[in-house]
Amino acid sequence: MTLLRIEDLRVYFNARGRIVKANDGVDLEIEETEILGLIGETGCGKSILGRAIMGLLSENVEIGGRIIYKGENLLALCEDRMRQIRGKEIGMMLQNPSTSLNPVLTVGDQIAEVYRYHNGVTREEATKKASNMLELVGIDSKRMREYPHQFSGGMKQRVMIAIGLALNPRILIADEPTTGLDSSMKKQILDLMSGLIKSRDVSMLLITHDLEVAKGMCNRIVVMYAGELLEIAPAEKILSEPKHPYTQDLLDSLPRMGLKPIPGESPSLSSPPAGCRFHPRCRCRRDKCSEKHPDMIEIESETYVRCFMYKNDKSKG
Amino acid sequence: MNETWIALKELGENRMAAVGIVIIVFLVFVAFFAPFFAPHDPLEQNLEKRLLASNGEYPFGTDELGRCIFSRVLYGTRISLEIGVVVVGITALIGTILGGISGYYGGIVDEIIMRAVDVVLAFPGIILALVIAGLLGPGLFNVILALAVTHWPGYTRLVRGMTLSVKEKEFVEAARALRASNFYIMRRHILPNCINPVIVLATLGIAHTIIFAAALSFLGLGIQPPTPEWGSMLKAGIPYLRSAPFLTFFPGIMIMITVLAFNFLGDGLRDTLDPRAKEMIMMRK
Numbered sequence: 259m260t261l262l263r264i265e266d267l268r269v270y271f272n273a274r275g276r277i278v279k280a281n282d283g284v285d286l287e288i289e290e291t292e293i294l295g296l297i298g299e300t301g302c303g304k305s306i307l308g309r310a311i312m313g314l315l316s317e318n319v320e321i322g323g324r325i326i327y328k329g330e331n332l333l334a335l336c337e338d339r340m341r342q343i344r345g346k347e348i349g350m351m352l353q354n355p356s357t358s359l360n361p362v363l364t365v366g367d368q369i370a371e372v373y374r375y376h377n378g379v380t381r382e383e384a385t386k387k388a389s390n391m392l393e394l395v396g397i398d399s400k401r402m403r404e405y406p407h408q409f410s411g412g413m414k415q416r417v418m419i420a421i422g423l424a425l426n427p428r429i430l431i432a433d434e435p436t437t438g439l440d441s442s443m444k445k446q447i448l449d450l451m452s453g454l455i456k457s458r459d460v461s462m463l464l465i466t467h468d469l470e471v472a473k474g475m476c477n478r479i480v481v482m483y484a485g486e487l488l489e490i491a492p493a494e495k496i497l498s499e500p501k502h503p504y505t506q507d508l509l510d511s512l513p514r515m516g517l518k519p520i521p522g523e524s525p526s527l528s529s530p531p532a533g534c535r536f537h538p539r540c541r542c543r544r545d546k547c548s549e550k551h552p553d554m555i556e557i558e559s560e561t562y563v564r565c566f567m568y569k570n571d572k573s574k575g
Numbered sequence: 576m577n578e579t580w581i582a583l584k585e586l587g588e589n590r591m592a593a594v595g596i597v598i599i600v601f602l603v604f605v606a607f608f609a610p611f612f613a614p615h616d617p618l619e620q621n622l623e624k625r626l627l628a629s630n631g632e633y634p635f636g637t638d639e640l641g642r643c644i645f646s647r648v649l650y651g652t653r654i655s656l657e658i659g660v661v662v663v664g665i666t667a668l669i670g671t672i673l674g675g676i677s678g679y680y681g682g683i684v685d686e687i688i689m690r691a692v693d694v695v696l697a698f699p700g701i702i703l704a705l706v707i708a709g710l711l712g713p714g715l716f717n718v719i720l721a722l723a724v725t726h727w728p729g730y731t732r733l734v735r736g737m738t739l740s741v742k743e744k745e746f747v748e749a750a751r752a753l754r755a756s757n758f759y760i761m762r763r764h765i766l767p768n769c770i771n772p773v774i775v776l777a778t779l780g781i782a783h784t785i786i787f788a789a790a791l792s793f794l795g796l797g798i799q800p801p802t803p804e805w806g807s808m809l810k811a812g813i814p815y816l817r818s819a820p821f822l823t824f825f826p827g828i829m830i831m832i833t834v835l836a837f838n839f840l841g842d843g844l845r846d847t848l849d850p851r852a853k854e855m856i857m858m859r860k
Contacts, residue, residue: 312752345753352752358745362767371763375754421753 261327261461262288262311262348262429268322269306269315276528280306282485284323285554288429293455293462295476295493297469297508299524303485304465305353308431311463312350313340327429346376349427353434355414359406365417366392366402372424391420395450412443416450423454430455433465448475469512473497478560481505484525484535487554491561501563503542534565542567585847592843598836606652613646617803626819636821638811647803648825654715654804655833658788659781662722667777669723670730675761675769677731678738689735692728700725704787708796718797722784733776737769744768771848778844782837789830805830 269281280303288294298304309315311325313332325332327347332340344350352358359368369388373379379387389399395416406414415435422430435451436444452475455462466472472479472493479496481489481504489502500506507520522539525531531538537547546566557568586592605612614634621641629636635644677688695703707721741747742765750760791797792806800807805826812822 314748314752341754341756344751350749350752352745352749354745358749360744360746360750360764360768363763371750371755372753375759418749421749425753 259290260287261290263326264307264311264323265326266323267307267310267325268320269303269310270320270322272318272320273528278528279485279530280527281310282530284482284485284487286480286487286490288461288463289478291456291459291461292477293452293464293475295472295479296463296465296482297467297472297479298482300467301524301527302482303527304467304482305433307482308350308433308463308465311431312344312348313337314350345372345427346425347427348429348431349422349425351418351422351430351432351435353437355418356406356411356438358418359414361406364403364405365409366399368406369417369420369424372421376425387424388420391424392417394454395420411438412447415439415447419447419451419454423458423460426458427460430460430462431465432462434467435464436466436468436471444471445474451475469497469508481508484530485527486535486564487562488536488564489562490554495558495561501557501561501568502536502565503540503567504536507539507541582847586843589843589846591839592847595836595839595841595843598832599840602652602656602833602836605649606656609646609649609653613643613649615643615646617642617646617650618801619643626815626822628819628821635825636819638808638822639815639819642801644808644821644825647808648805648829650803651805651808651826651829652833654798654802655785655788655830658715658719658722659785659837662719662726662784662788663777663780665719665723666726666780667730667773670727671734671766671769671773673727674731674734674736675738675766678735679742679757679761679765685735688731692731695725695728698725701787701790704791705794705796708791713796713799715798718788718791721791722787725787726780726784729776729780730773733772734769737772738765741765741768775841775845775848778837779841782834782841785837786830786834 264284264286267281267284268279271278271280284307296304296307306315310321311332313335315321321333323333327343332343335343359365366385366388369391370381370384373384373387374381385402389402392399392402397413397416401409406417409417418435422432432451436447439447448471451462454460464472464476476493479491479493480487481496481502483504489496489500489505491501496505497509500509504520507518509515510518511520520539525535525538531548533546533548533550534540534552537543540547544566550566552564552566554562554564555568556562587596614632619642621637623641624633624637625639625641627633627637627641633643633645635648638644638647673688677685704721704725707724708717711717711720747760747764750764755763788797789804789806789809792804793810795810798804798807800811808826809823812819812826815822
């Protein structure tokens, strides 16, 4: 069942006269209890998508489209209603655990205050719940009274997981949860996250540029490029037989696959190329690609691609 | 508690700061128990014993009206510390609140507050204080008001700058992602991160305020005689500078010691609370 539906989301920033189209017509659904991976290069707009769902974008932004959660359009909600949803219905873990914790508050306080924002529980109760949460992510609750600088990067990330899941949200948006961690720690953290998420029936939107991370965890993977989605497919399918040339190139650029970089640079979001946004870098480019903008089409069940190489009459969006 | 203790210990190891603390504790003690230490009533005149040099009965001698200078200096500690602490308390509080609001909300609110800061800073502090004290007339309350009006912009600017940098930190956004309100974020996440430099500035500010208050009194716009106050004692002693220098010497030296003590403590606090400033000092050496 669909838990959250994004329809034609447009996020435009006005940067001194230039319009930066960070998200340009994104359609996406997050199903119940699925882990959806959102991958793309740095600067393609994936974090913006996460922030748009949370309603955390700055003021100089124009947002169009709809984000439907439980029958409500999150983009149209007033700030008070949105605050009730944040944390409780939709949780978020920001990238960079070392700056996401306040250096002058103890770790325990930072988890406990999550409960205090929402339920109006007493201080003792909140502290007790916080210590349970800390144990749950594998940290001795004796360390409640320590400060973030006394924690290692992996432990800080565990604390962030505890904060993100504290209120049992239905959806957790994890923005680059493994940045700055070495590969063994990365695996531990991911295992911890997927274990907790599955046991609590939480859906997750995993935003990452790391294909290996997405591969290990996700049910479905979405590929984003220059503010729009290029391919949506089940995880194992997208990795074994990627459809879009960009996805294929992305996979080829993995060290395991020969470390072949994609030629060219990511396009500017303020003046993306006409036609297909990927065409200047695409090795399968045709004349049509620079003239017309391709639509997202369903080529197999549950597999959607935005490319002229594929044909199907069931066009989506 | 643990962290506070470590910080205090580190502060104690800084020799200058330790000297400052000892002097300040001593001054506070003296101010509190002035009636017990003072051999005479500071207001009691005895014209037969005027302008006496220090002797057994009058440790610092007597002034032009035969009052005990030692007692007057002791009681003067009260007024100076009181003005210093009250003015800094008020200005730091107002300045921090305005700076926090200014930095956090930005936009038109920021513009209004910062232009007000510019207006106050456009006048030389002493002149603005003189004008206010002159208009309102002398007196303890008016001195405090005049000093408060001239001293809040420093804190506002400092806290605004800190807030601007702290509010962009990710933990602020994380708090917002968990439904924290603006007020909560300011109180719990931003202010604690700005407080260290405010403490340093406030400590140095006490020293500055004491000098300022003494200057106002010296110019006749502050605390009025016969109230014992160091600045007005200096002024009263000027005609006797050659014949009886102890009239000006003792209040002068007290001002110096007090101000120095607060400056030592302020510098020490800066070294302990702001590791970056310490590094810069080390590099300069």
